Amino acid sequence: MSVTTDTNIIGGVAAKFRTCPATGLDIDLAAQRLIKANAVAAIVFLAIGGLFGLLVALTRWPAVHLLSSDMFYLVLTAHGLDVLLVWIIFFEIAVLYFASAILLNCRLAAPRIAWVAFGLMMAGALLANVTVLQGEASVMFTSYVPLKAPPNFYLGLILFAVGALLGCFIFLGTLVIAKEEKTYEGSIPLVTFGALTACIIAVFTIASGAIILIPTWLWSLGYISHIDTVMYKLVWWAMGHSSQQINMAAQVAIWYAIPAILLGAKPLSEKVSRAAFLMYILFLQLASAHHMLVEPGISSEWKVFNTSYAIYLAVLGSMIHGMSIPGAIEAAQRRNGFTNGVFEWLRRAPWANPAWAGMFLSLVMFGFLGGISGVVLGTEQINIMLHNTLYVPGHFHATVVAGTTLAFMAITYLLVPLIFQREIIWPRLAKWQPYLFGLGAAGISLFMMGAGTLGVSRRHWDITFSDATLSFDYPPAAFLMLGLNGMSGILAAIGGGLFVVIIVASVLFGKKVDASNIVAALGPKPQKQMSDAVTSYGSAGTFHLPGTYILVSIFFTAFVLYYFVNWKYLSELWQMG
Amino acid sequence: MALTSPESKIWWNERIGRAELVWITIAFLWGVFMFSMMVWWHLEGNQNLSNEVYRIAPTKFEEKTEAFTEKYTVREEAGMPVAKPEPGAEVYMLSRLWEWWPILELKKGQTYRLHLSSMDWQHGFSLQPVNINIQVHPGLEHVVTLTPTQTGEFSVVCNEFCGVGHHTMVGRIHVVE
């Protein structure tokens, strides 16, 4: 039984706690309610935004061409807004509260203000959505000036951002309280450290957002007469792209968390993993460069330095995680007794557990599809071949859908028993969900990248140009790519829909979780072959990890080959200077 | 584990495993290489985006483009003038809702200075099927040096969303021997 008491007072401040039957941690009920609210809001917007994504994909499939052009641009604007901003950020707030109050065994700072933050975010999201759906704000979620939306569109975004900023301060406040009230010993856990990284970057990006959105709002109201188009993009993307580093930090934290919960994995080296997170903060700079590589009025020196995050040091951070996470998993599994051959540890991982499957697919697809394509796309000269083609959405569906979204889905399968205290309903169906969604997400990423390589424009209603004065035909392969993209979109939508249905049904009707069934509720785990606990080994780095070395070598080879292939294509382009 | 505080309190003194050190070194060097590649291409490569940009009022750019078009028009195509400048000339193409104007006829192997700007919103100059993509802003005149290496009929698709007629915005460049 999980007990609820208010006698459990930490640091002299009354907060109501229950004891977690799995970990023995004290769980602040206010934090628990807020995590639930933010996670539920996130999932609702994922459902809406995902449906919009499906409509977009079906319209871009030339044989289906579902929506009218007006509706297409409207729905595409709403899709970007609801998934990239609303779904991801609501969920990240839930992750921040979890990584602070829950993991640090602490009460959440200022729950009332956290509710205000939630209310602001919700009001902002609704306002922006209503404005878009009314049809006057089909400016894409990037709203590049001088395209102009009604003031309420910008106001909605500003309210949402202010709410998220408050959420960040609640997280930081909770860290301070935990430290003062000594609810943990030594340093904060790695996962919390990752969340801290995400939070620091979030404060920076939200500030950039305010710097650009507030003047744009005033411009839309008529108080400001002119906004510089290049400056707008520069500052807008200081929010838009840097915030992808928030997603990165949050999802890497989850990649560490899930193997820790299910397999007892430990980082190979706390020092290396933390340094890698630190690189995200130190070398983030103006990642907006990625969106400005073929823009006039910005020097090449600036572009080269910023697009590479100072000689690829932030990329280095990700590459380090790319080894230390599979390494931690392999070390844990070898400790668990799966020592046969090179890959028994991976084969015998709990593939029927949706949390595990989602996490591992997310890691692999983010690295191979999203990471490699991102570095190639962000190479100053190669960007000339790819800017604003479908390659760009192809790349970021690999990062933000196959990567972040799938990672968030995976951790949700653990949050439901741990925080909502419910069992996952229909475990058989849940088992398949990450594979369906992962396959669909990989499909939309790859096929959009394929179409982009063939020159197909992003944000474009009609690649047959039927209403244009001058005609143009993309190669037939481009039509094939868009067809395959549409089919993958259906698959992703089914996978995403299943997720929403399973989680909502589990939260409403799932069997209650208490001490008797909490362990089972976390889903299948590998049967340990040896009894000595994983908790006792020292520096895991001393292990020999052949499987990880092979995986990393395959990754690196793919990276290098793909990088050079693109330079070769570039060298065949018309000469320009 | 990753969810709890590090076991050794002074975790920053732990030794880093060899494999990790090797990988960090390789990844770092690869980063340095990729960075150098971009710099090197500026020096030795033939595909770089020019940094020659001027501020200009849209009306002024329109005048310049009209003067250019008047001087070089050789025929009409779909109701649009086709300008055929001499090799090496200053060439103008403007973008506006929803056209690229005028049509150009260039010679293979010759180098031109192409001036791009927008009359209204941002547009995307996407030369197809070559696949050269350049962002076009109102108020900025971007001068790009271009040397066609193929002959044929090429299209300029707009690939920056510019309102309800975005998908009808197609321009044309012919390249002849």
Ligand code: HEM
């Ligand atoms: C069922 C799942 C999804 C499908 C089928 C889908 C499909 C698409 C398609 C076809 C586009 C349009 C590309 C274009 O024409 O330019 C698009 C754009 C986009 N998608 Fe998705 N998507 C899905 C889920 C997501 C998720 C979960 C996210 C974020 C976490 C996301 C983020 C975006 C963004 C930011 C854009 C760009 C919008 C713009 O250009 O303004 N998508 N998606």
Ligand SMILES: [Cu+2]
């Ligand atoms: Cu346009």
